[in-house]
Amino acid sequence: MDLPILYNEAEEWSQAIMLYDAALKEINTKLEILNNEFKLAHQYNPIEHITSRLKTPQSIANKLKRYGRDLTVENIIKYVNDVAGIRVICSFTSDIYRIADLISKISDVKVLKVKDYIANPKPNGYTSYHMIVTIPVFLSNMTVDTKVEIQIRTIAMDFWASLEHKIYYKFEGNAPDHIQKELRECSELVAYLDRKMLSINEEIQNYSSNQVKNYGIEDKY
Numbered sequence: 001m002d003l004p005i006l007y008n009e010a011e012e013w014s015q016a017i018m019l020y021d022a023a024l025k026e027i028n029t030k031l032e033i034l035n036n037e038f039k040l041a042h043q044y045n046p047i048e049h050i051t052s053r054l055k056t057p058q059s060i061a062n063k064l065k066r067y068g069r070d071l072t073v074e075n076i077i078k079y080v081n082d083v084a085g086i087r088v089i090c091s092f093t094s095d096i097y098r099i100a101d102l103i104s105k106i107s108d109v110k111v112l113k114v115k116d117y118i119a120n121p122k123p124n125g126y127t128s129y130h131m132i133v134t135i136p137v138f139l140s141n142m143t144v145d146t147k148v149e150i151q152i153r154t155i156a157m158d159f160w161a162s163l164e165h166k167i168y169y170k171f172e173g174n175a176p177d178h179i180q181k182e183l184r185e186c187s188e189l190v191a192y193l194d195r196k197m198l199s200i201n202e203e204i205q206n207y208s209s210n211q212v213k214n215y216g217i218e219d220k221y
Ligand code: 0O2
Pocket: 055, 059, 063, 079, 081, 082, 115, 122, 124, 126, 130, 160, 161, 162, 164, 165
């Protein structure tokens, strides 16, 4: 791909990428600490796993084009919120809101925007909880608040989103109607599965705490 403007602003771009990369590391560490603390306090991991990525130049260029903006480093920093992206995968929907709440309480993390696609799924069936946050990155001569997009979703939502993403690119956004319809149906099944798994888990938790109460047996998993 031809990136003449980025090429001219190469130094500025390298600096920005260094900041985004540092911000990903900072957020990753904070999430790991929260997960470990939670495990110690409740014998339970709300986070299944975490992945992170820096957005590809092609995807950044596409997004700015969609927004009708020129491809400049200034515009990338200002308008592309997900250059640095973290995906947090949880077992249960309740964990998503628990993690989001914990993130919003971290003192140096500022929440700029939240999109709750679980309460309000996209018309194609996409569900996930998105937060745009900033985290300070401490350099030798200054501190820079750097944007990170955090996507929080269940394993089932992630399964759906990764297949939908592949289909979207395969058909360049124009998948046949029957595939779109089947994806929407699958999204309803995902929501059903998540509800069922959550209620089974709640039953198990109640059963475990009754056992501790009645027999002093502690159940760990
Ligand atoms: P890619 O290829 O994953 O990087 P805003 O942040 O408000 O300026 P944006 O970025 O459109 O606007 O916000 P949104 O809706 O939060 O989407 C950000 C990212 O969420 C997307 O990045 C996807 O990763 C994911 N996402 C959003 N909608 C869908 C969807 O319908 N299906 C799937 N599979 N993922 C989705 P990109 O840059 O679009 O894509």
